[in-house]
Amino acid sequence: MDKAVARGHKRDRKTGLGMDIEALAEGVLAGERRALARAITLIESGRADHRDAATQLMARLNAADHGREAMRIGLSGTPGVGKSTFIEAFGMMLTARGEAVGVLAVDPSSARSGGSILGDKTRMERLSREPAAFIRPSPAQSHLGGVARRTREAIALLEAAGFGAVLVETVGVGQSETVVAEMTDLFVLLLAPAGGDELQGVKRGIMEMADILLINKADGELQAAATRTCSDYAGALRLLRKRPQDPEGFPKAMTVSAMEETGLARVWDEMTELARWRRESGHWERRRAEQARHWFEAEVREGLLARLGREPVRGAMATLARQVEAGEITAAIAADTLLREYLGG
Known part of the structure; x- marks a missing residue:
């Protein structure tokens, strides 16, 4: 066995995925679905050696400077609003236009409820069979941080693989x-036709985050109700403080029918127009930079919390906790002692 093959086998054992990091990165950059699936499986793993390998993979892709940039679209909505139907119809419309579409599902509640979001591939049968689409649900996690880290890395993998649009679905509110x-x-916030009472139930904070509000199910007997609801939300949006990152007319409310697949092309046109304006105004680049900084700080916090769960920190923490319970030391002094001893604070 020559040295190159030996090195490859050594890396194979490290990832546990039957492929070395260099080959995995090359496969992702070539848009190979099998390599992409393996790469996402790697970043989803919680094993320490897999996390190390995932870090190497992401560094390798970053160093490749591939210059690919997807439009990252967040999508939320209350259960029953038709998110899966919308994503499938919207994704099929985009692939018909020649776009490669990736779909990721963020489900922090699945560890508690076993939410149906993990059945995305069965709920989006047409899209899952589409060669230009890739659907991946998040693994069940007991905390949001783990899901967020893996989703961020999965977005980067989809971008590196050449997907032009990445839809990130969350379970809602x-x-x-x-x-x-x-x-x-x-x-994007997806909403169902509703009356004034339901309008009051949508949290102001979520509306302030949204760039586009979509009133789904604007068809059949619900057409009139959807139009009224859209007008109500449009009025509510006008009362919100105008955001510096928005051109005139945004955020806006629109009606769509995922079932009849109407209004979808107009939604994409509005998205691309908003993205174009933000790029030209410099907001797009600033926002990406701010997000990178935000997630760097989040990674530091996650790392510090992880260290608290390891020995000898965990043992020292338990000892100090017993002293706090017994009233021998105050909580503030105990915390300060632990941080100084193990974090140099």
Whole structure:
């Protein structure tokens, strides 16, 4: 066995995926679906050696300077609003236009509820069979940070593989919206036709994050209700403080029908127009830079929390906790002692 083959086998054992990092990176850059799937499996793994290999992979792709940039679209909405139907119809429309579409699902609640979001491939049968589309649900996680890290890296992998549009779906109305908004370029809120009472139930913070509000199910008997709801939301949006990153007319409310596949092309046109304006104004680049800084700081926090769970820190923390419980030391002094001893604070 020559040295090159030996090195390859050594790296194979490190990733545990039957492929070395260099070959994996080359496969992703070539747009090979099998390599992309393996790469995402690697970054999803919580094993320490796999995390090290994932870090090497991401560094290799970053060094490649491939210059590929997807439009990252965050999508949220309450259960039953038709997110899966919309994503499938929207994705099929985009692939018909020659776009390569990636779909990622962020589901921080699945560890508790076993949410149906992990059935995305069965709920989007047409899109899952489309050669220009790639659907990947997030693994169940007990905390949002783990999902966020893997989703951010998965977005980068899809970009490196040449996908021009990446849809990041979240389960709806909660902390996950903020997380997804911090890793995407545009944030879309999908809503169902409703009356004034339901309008009051949408959190102001989520509306302020949204770039486009889409009133789905604007068909059949719900057409009139959808039009009224769209007008109500458009009025509500006009009352919000105008954002410096928005051109005139944004954020805006629109009606669509995922079932009848109407209004989808207009939504994409509005998205691309907003993206064009933000690029020309410099906001796009600034926003990406701010997001990179945000996730760097998040990684540092995650790393510090992880260190607290390891020995000998965990043992020292348990000892100090017992002293705090017994009233022998205050919580503030105990925390300061631990941080000084193990973090040099």
